[in-house]
Amino acid sequence: MRIPPVLLKTLVTVVVATIAYVTTNLINQDQNKLWQLAVSIVIGGATLIVQYMVDFERRLASVETGQQAYAREVADRLTGHHREMRTLVDRRFTDISEATELFDTLDHSMLRLDGVTRLARSATRVSSLGPGLVSAFAREEIDRLASVMENLTTMSADCPGENHDWLMALTKCTTGTMDATSSFVERNYWDSEPALRYLQAQAEAIAQRGVKVRRLFIVQKPEGVDPALLRLCEDQRNMGIDTRVVALSELPPNVRRGTTNDFVIFDETLCYEVEPDLLHENAKTTLNAREDHLRQRVKRFRELWDVGLSDT
Template identity: 30%
Template structure:
């Protein structure tokens, strides 16, 4: 076999089912046309017609039969193509309607955001979606799982804020720092040894921790924005007012223009120190409250077990009244 013939055979395209089906249909048409011509020739011979007329009539009928078959096949093909095109247009129409519905939903949501308290953050949602699209496309990637978890947390935060109460197990440093960063008029807070202290008093407690240092830095910046900051230290032992660590903490905050006062058990309204909550009021619009668990051992400090954000006006009014009562009873710190 020559090289040219081998190359020709190697480059032949493999047959497809559709191509084989067309070949079978073509063969069947030719056979039917041939049978029609042969039958017409036989009939004309039986009637003693001239051979030329018999051949002419046979060829004519065979040709007509072949043409009719081709016309019928073309009609079937057109009908099949029409049905396919109709199905395709129906699918495209459904996809278009779905796209329009999604676009309308997205537009409605975006407009609702613009009319809400988040209107200034509306462009951030577009940035959020853009950044999400840049993540690894694998749904099982750790980055994707982390992003989905954080989005779930964000969704929970927004939903619960709309319901005026958000709860978190443990202490959320991000909330504390973000609220301080965004305060515009006032920050009024209580500080209890159970939440902010160490094993004894305030020694090695919150104010000496990484979060405490960051929090004080944000408070200093808030004061530079002319935010009024007041803090009441709640002492569960009158002897703590002479403690050097307590004086160091108070002086540090007082030097930053934080208005500092303290309460000892004898001056606490009602006389029950344990009833005083550890909370912060931001702009009289939102409260940050923490709950403290019991010590498991005497050589371990208490831990914050729950953090709650509140935006309900009635509850905020109660906290405002409680803070002002404590403030009036507290002693101003003096170095």
């Protein structure tokens, strides 16, 4: 059982006073009893005062220790907050510096700055809609576009399947020439809706920008030059596209060897190439602007074009 502090102090004072009274009585038994009682009370009071002083000192030391600990804690918090704020400010200034540098680079590049600004603002508006399918789709599209841009820095980019959007965009950007091959794998393509839009874009490039378009149709054997192919060639010639047909089996051995993948060379600067799989389905699309690859594709097209027939 714990004794209350006040009771304990009282008991100590009484005990000390009693001992003092007994001691003074033993030392001089002839003294006045009142004097002995007074001495005992004074000693007991002094004892009580000393106890309170010791208790006060202990509490004061405890308060000082607590204040020092609190001061250290506040100082640590302020130091940590200052460090976080400085890091945050440095990061923001770094972001601002990077953004300024980026826009300065864009301003001196051949890219349209207004398009990049529209993309950034639109992406910000979409992200403000909060989590959801629209925001997730926007993030995927931005990541896809960023990946294409990063790949183009190496002068090459690819994607699964056939990318008709790339084909249309390149047709709209072309200012000089389009040299294209169309193999037997693509025969069904020309009856599709994307093919109609592609031909319309080529017709506009011919009429508005004077682009010269040549298309070489490739078949396995002469028997592949059927009436449907002849009508297709005539329709495209009527649109201003120069067409020829070549049969692989009739090619000289030195020309027969080489790629027969469908490709389009834009302004002799970039090659759009489609790679088929074993089922003759378009499995992969590649954009390649590397000089050695372009040289090979230009050379291959010229070889095939020179032996092709313009009037079958």
